[in-house]
Amino acid sequence: MEDEEKKNRNKGGRPSKIDPAVHRYSISLTAEENARFLTLFETSGMHVMAHFITACVFQKGIKTVKIDKATMDYYMRLTSFYSQFRAVGVNYNQVVKILYQKFSEKKASAYLYKLEKQTIELVILSKKLIQLTEEFEEKHMKKES
Helix, strand or coil: CHHHHHHCCCCCCCCCCCCCCCCCCCCCCCHHHHHHHHHHHHHHCCCCHHHHHHHHHCCCCCCCCCCCHHHHHHHHHHHHHHHHHHHHHHHHHHHHHHHHHHCCHHHHHHHHHHHHHHHHHHHHHHHHHHHHHHHHHHHHCCCCC
């Protein structure tokens, strides 16, 4: 019985794999080939070089990801601008309510006229922003076939 307990004892560590990768191969690359290989590896977005090599050998789909920092920065700023634009809309409603609560109708109308002029400028700015975004997408966001 003691022999069975010794056999079934948990030795600790990671459980062994069903099909471990034990076959290893070695290749030699020139400096130019190595630079090209590393470039392909970096653009693939994979984190493990062994997985990348296996994908290349067995011609699995290798994905390449190009991240354009300017595009990312533009969209981050656009998103932040959009949230500020929404905040202006919320504040706009609050200002209109307060104007009618705190001031006479004549004075509130005068302030609303000024607010309306600023709103028109904001709409023009918004249209210009949409136009610039469309131009940017046409120039920089084309999908390359």
